[in-house]
Amino acid sequence: xxxxxxxxxxxxxxxxxxxxxxxxxxxxxxxxxxxxxxxxxxxxxxxxxxxxxxxxxxxxxxxxxxxxxxxxxxxxxxxxxxxxxxxxxxxxxxxxxxxxxxxxxxxxxxxxxxxxxxxxxxxxxxxxxxxxxxxxxxxxxxxxxxxxxxxxxxxxxxxxxxxxxxxxxxxxxxxxxxxxxxxxxxxxxxxxxxxxxxxxxxxxxxxxxxxxxxxxxxxxxxxxxxxxxxxxxxxxxxxxxxxxxxxxxxxxxxxxxxxxxxxxxxxxxxxxxxxxxxxxxxxxxxxxxxxxxxxxxxxxxxxxxxxxxxxxxxxx
Amino acid sequence: xxxxxxxxxxxxxxxxxxxxxxxxxxxxxxxxxxxxxxxxxxxxxxxxxxxxxxxxxxxxxxxxxxxxxxxxxxxxxxxxxxxxxxxxxxxxxxxxxxxxxxxxxxxxxxxxxxxxxxxxxxxxxxxxxxxxxxxxxxxxxxxxxxxxxxxxxxxxxxxxxxxxxxxxxxxxxxxxxxxxxxxxxxxxxxxxxxxxxxxxxxxxxxxxxxxxxxxxxxxxxxxxxxxxxxxxxxxxxxxxxxxxxxxxxxxxxxxxxxxxxxxxxxxxxxxxxxxxxxxxxxxxxxxxxxxxxxxxxxxxxxx
Numbered sequence: 001x002x003x004x005x006x007x008x009x010x011x012x013x014x015x016x017x018x019x020x021x022x023x024x025x026x027x028x029x030x031x032x033x034x035x036x037x038x039x040x041x042x043x044x045x046x047x048x049x050x051x052x053x054x055x056x057x058x059x060x061x062x063x064x065x066x067x068x069x070x071x072x073x074x075x076x077x078x079x080x081x082x083x084x085x086x087x088x089x090x091x092x093x094x095x096x097x098x099x100x101x102x103x104x105x106x107x108x109x110x111x112x113x114x115x116x117x118x119x120x121x122x123x124x125x126x127x128x129x130x131x132x133x134x135x136x137x138x139x140x141x142x143x144x145x146x147x148x149x150x151x152x153x154x155x156x157x158x159x160x161x162x163x164x165x166x167x168x169x170x171x172x173x174x175x176x177x178x179x180x181x182x183x184x185x186x187x188x189x190x191x192x193x194x195x196x197x198x199x200x201x202x203x204x205x206x207x208x209x210x211x212x213x214x215x216x217x218x219x220x221x222x223x224x225x226x227x228x229x230x231x232x233x234x235x236x237x238x239x240x241x242x243x244x245x246x247x248x249x250x251x252x253x254x255x256x257x258x259x260x261x262x263x264x265x266x267x268x269x270x271x272x273x274x275x276x277x278x279x280x281x282x283x284x285x286x287x288x289x290x291x292x293x294x295x296x297x298x299x300x301x302x303x304x305x306x307x308x309x310x311x312x313x314x315x316x
Numbered sequence: 317x318x319x320x321x322x323x324x325x326x327x328x329x330x331x332x333x334x335x336x337x338x339x340x341x342x343x344x345x346x347x348x349x350x351x352x353x354x355x356x357x358x359x360x361x362x363x364x365x366x367x368x369x370x371x372x373x374x375x376x377x378x379x380x381x382x383x384x385x386x387x388x389x390x391x392x393x394x395x396x397x398x399x400x401x402x403x404x405x406x407x408x409x410x411x412x413x414x415x416x417x418x419x420x421x422x423x424x425x426x427x428x429x430x431x432x433x434x435x436x437x438x439x440x441x442x443x444x445x446x447x448x449x450x451x452x453x454x455x456x457x458x459x460x461x462x463x464x465x466x467x468x469x470x471x472x473x474x475x476x477x478x479x480x481x482x483x484x485x486x487x488x489x490x491x492x493x494x495x496x497x498x499x500x501x502x503x504x505x506x507x508x509x510x511x512x513x514x515x516x517x518x519x520x521x522x523x524x525x526x527x528x529x530x531x532x533x534x535x536x537x538x539x540x541x542x543x544x545x546x547x548x549x550x551x552x553x554x555x556x557x558x559x560x561x562x563x564x565x566x567x568x569x570x571x572x573x574x575x576x577x578x579x580x581x582x583x584x585x586x587x588x589x590x591x592x593x594x595x596x597x598x599x600x601x602x603x604x605x606x607x608x609x610x611x612x613x614x615x616x617x618x619x
Binding site for chain 2: 033035037089090093095096097099100101103104105107108111112114115227228231234235238276277278280281282283284286287288290291294295298
């Protein structure tokens with residue numbers, strides 16, 4: 001029983017860290033219509049910066065031993081700056097140039113993480129990242145529950161903040177630009193500036209998610225930040241319902257549950273030597289589900305609420 | 317400075333350019349950046365490998381390499397069949413996924429679907445063939461000096477010649493034939509083209525067929541001169557996008573010249589920064605183009 005609860009809380013903590021990434025993506029795609037294919041890159045920046053700030057000195061840059069909280073802030077700032085640079089170059093151009101450049105930046109960040117050994121620890125990654133509640137590590141149940149509480153709190157705060165933003169005038173402008181850029185500009189909204197703000201903010205949330213994941217596991221390595229994580233996050237958002245923050249969180253938990261369950265199934269069905277190949281089937285399945293949802297139910301499970309303004313709700 | 321990078325760069329440029337033609341055509345005619353294009357390259361290469369193996373089994377003997385090359389006639393025939401197969405794969409994917417999404421009208425959803433499909437197709441290759449590299453032939457090739465301190469293998473020369481033939485053929489097709497004219501018309505304005513009596517659906521089908529076949533050719537070039545891996549197309553995707561944008565979206569010669577520039581730049585830069593950062597070069601080129609001349613070298617400026 002205790003093991004089950006410990007596992008469940010471990011599972012939920014991981015799922016909620018994905019939900020955080022998904023919330024960032026929902027601000028970019030769901031609200032603003034920005035197609036970011038470099039999610040993995042922004043998550044990686046957050047994870048690495050936070051690790052560099054908080055670890056004891058080691059074979060990589062940083063090692064300042066700062067508190068975890070400072071690492072989180074640094075992660076958000078780092079990913080935000082990276083997004084600002086990319087966004088400033090591409091957001092003024094055709095919509096899918098953003099897709100191509102974010103795809104590129106994620107590859108370059110991964111290359112850098114893998115090869116710049118003196119900066120990032122190279123293929124060995126960074127270990128000994130301080131974990132919250134490490135004093136409880138002797139007791140897996142307490143440790144997992146405490147971490148679940150922390151990650152759930154971070155997710156909740158982010159969720160509430162984003163819900164608030166979505167319903168603010170600022171959020172309305174984002175959707176106006178997404179739906180009809182010409183009309184939004186005609187009433188004097190600077191579309192590029194709003195898009196850039198949404199892109200930077202969403203990427204900062206992804207950076208925070210990367211840091212939260214890194215501190216929960218205590219170890220990061222370049223292979224955690226391949227395009228598969230981008231793909232999973234997209235599947236989560238589309239299945240949950242883009243444009244809806246609840247959908248983003250629920251989609252993350254649901255897809256992560258499917259992913260973990262199918263992974264466990266693979267290990268029992270396939271012999272050990274075939275498991276690397278069988279793992280590829282999981283990606284195929286997620287891809288097929290994602291395409292099916294796009295075709296059959298583009299709104300996802302939740303879909304975007306038709307009215308988000310509380311003023312309209314009162315009257316309606 | 318050793319000039320060998322010129323030969324290597326031309327060869328990479330040929331692969332990138334062949335792929336970029338398909339990217340630029342689907343981009344200008346269907347209006348979206350197609351992430352599946354890399355998978356057409358890998359699927360094409362594996363299709364050629366499997367078909368060539370099948371031909372070998374069919375005639376019941378090892379097919380000897382022809383002349384100085386490492387490959388026999390089986391690979392040539394297999395290559396033609398594989399190009400047709402990859403073109404049909406592209407058509408099938410369009411019928412299954414893209415054509416249905418096109419009806420809803422949002423181009424960026426197409427990009428997303430192509431991204432999902434590319435992950436799934438690549439993973440499927442990994443499942444079917446494992447991630448171990450495969451080769452068309454284990455024949456050893458001796459590089460021959462051709463002057464200026466440059467050495468190339470006969471295979472590389474053959475592949476460069478083949479690329480040249482395909483590129484010139486493509487250029488003539490686009491500029492001199494009715495198909496090419498209708499393709500250009502649809503990329504300018506699909507509704508107007510339809511009013512003028514052009515079969516837009518037919519043009520879209522031809523675009524997929526041509527793009528898929530050329531991607532397959534690019535995969536075969538890569539497979540013969542380097543190796544075949546499930547990730548071979550994924551690794552070419554960023555250089556292909558860079559080449560298509562550098563050349564100007566919609567321009568076939570632009571895509572090829574863009575490919576050559578990307579290939580040469582990569583090979584030259586590798587001498588200074590090390591081969592592990594090769595992929596970053598294409599990215600830097602891409603950013604530079606977007607900053608300085610977003611319409612590309614041969615592209616039309618957007619209104």
